[in-house]
Amino acid sequence: MFRREKPDSQGRRHSCKQTPSRRLRACFLATRKEAWEGRRRGHALGWHLFCILLCFPVLMAGQKRHTVEIAVESQTAVDEGQALFKSNCAFCHGPDGKGASGPDLVRSPLVSHDVNGNLIAQVVHDGRVDKGMPSFAAMKPEQISEMAAFLHHQARVALHSSHLEGDYSLARMLTGNAVEGKAFFDGTGGCAQCHSATGDLAGIAKKYLPLELQRKMIYPNSTSVSKTAVVTLKDGNRFEGKLLDQDEFNIGLICQDGWYRSWPREDVQLEIHDPLEAHRRLLSQYTDADLHNVFAYLESLK
Ligand code: HEC
Numbered sequence: 001m002f003r004r005e006k007p008d009s010q011g012r013r014h015s016c017k018q019t020p021s022r023r024l025r026a027c028f029l030a031t032r033k034e035a036w037e038g039r040r041r042g043h044a045l046g047w048h049l050f051c052i053l054l055c056f057p058v059l060m061a062g063q064k065r066h067t068v069e070i071a072v073e074s075q076t077a078v079d080e081g082q083a084l085f086k087s088n089c090a091f092c093h094g095p096d097g098k099g100a101s102g103p104d105l106v107r108s109p110l111v112s113h114d115v116n117g118n119l120i121a122q123v124v125h126d127g128r129v130d131k132g133m134p135s136f137a138a139m140k141p142e143q144i145s146e147m148a149a150f151l152h153h154q155a156r157v158a159l160h161s162s163h164l165e166g167d168y169s170l171a172r173m174l175t176g177n178a179v180e181g182k183a184f185f186d187g188t189g190g191c192a193q194c195h196s197a198t199g200d201l202a203g204i205a206k207k208y209l210p211l212e213l214q215r216k217m218i219y220p221n222s223t224s225v226s227k228t229a230v231v232t233l234k235d236g237n238r239f240e241g242k243l244l245d246q247d248e249f250n251i252g253l254i255c256q257d258g259w260y261r262s263w264p265r266e267d268v269q270l271e272i273h274d275p276l277e278a279h280r281r282l283l284s285q286y287t288d289a290d291l292h293n294v295f296a297y298l299e300s301l302k
């Protein structure tokens, strides 16, 4: 029997153990599949490179800010705290403190109001045994304040990862002028075109912690707001609707008549409307002062 081995593009081997004509066809199909997969991988690689390039300035900016962090909490305390946290708490609260089976501590109001472990200590010492938080009665106060340093450090890193320029600590974020913020909101900022302080943003400061609100204000990542698209076919037919699927090869819409339709990406002309796009464009229009002021204004909407 005729047997040939052929390395595929992943270096795996497959054999074609059929009659010559079937074998030929099978190998032809396999090769086509490989070529296609290779193309896909090529695309994926392209995407990865693109994303890396896109993230590079952000990563660099993160690096720069990182040196600012160290001045705030002693780096030794943060490191010690991280080690303690990893071995005692990470199982439930996640290695970065952002939650697993236990709650997110980086965004916990209790942690954000804690100073040097003064509130965390009690929870750790007593536990909340009935709610799944064990007691760590043997933990020393300095160990708790090291873990607190780690958690505060994590909160600060999370705050900075909102891609703001410069060093914004929460305290500094709250030094803006709410009256000027309101003027900006209603006027030059253009926020009032889409939002209302008594409508959709009423009580917004009660809905989110300051950290979260600040991030939402700059980078809303709503799942309730979807992109829409207009697809124009080669014969000139147009379809408009809610964008449901989009990848390199296909595009799928829930059209206005309620039907789902999809097309190969290369067969259509595509126009995408992202309601959050206008929001992201605003980023470049904010000055430092605007940012502080409008945030102070939103914080006053309780
Ligand atoms: C076995 C799982 C588990 C472990 C281990 C654990 N926790 Fe918790 N922790 C919880 C749960 C569950 C809650 C929520 C309790 C509640 O609902 O009040 C919690 C709550 C907390 C809170 C209060 C958060 C808030 O917003 O009120 C803090 C602070 C905390 N844990 C810190 C720690 C630290 C520090 C450690 C390690 C020394 C630790 N936890 C280990 C499960 C755990």
Ligand code: HEC
Binding pocket: 185, 189, 190, 191, 192, 193, 194, 195, 204, 213, 216, 217, 220, 221, 222, 223, 224, 225, 275, 276, 278, 279, 282, 294, 298
């Ligand atoms: C072109 C319309 C538009 C403009 C202008 C606009 N936004 Fe938004 N904004 C949106 C949309 C859409 C969302 C997502 C709404 C949602 O999450 O349901 C959003 C979300 C938000 C959120 C989060 C709301 C929430 O409940 O999660 C905040 C805060 C916010 N915007 C603040 C502002 C501020 C401040 C300005 C002015 C500087 C502004 N927006 C300008 C459209 C706009």
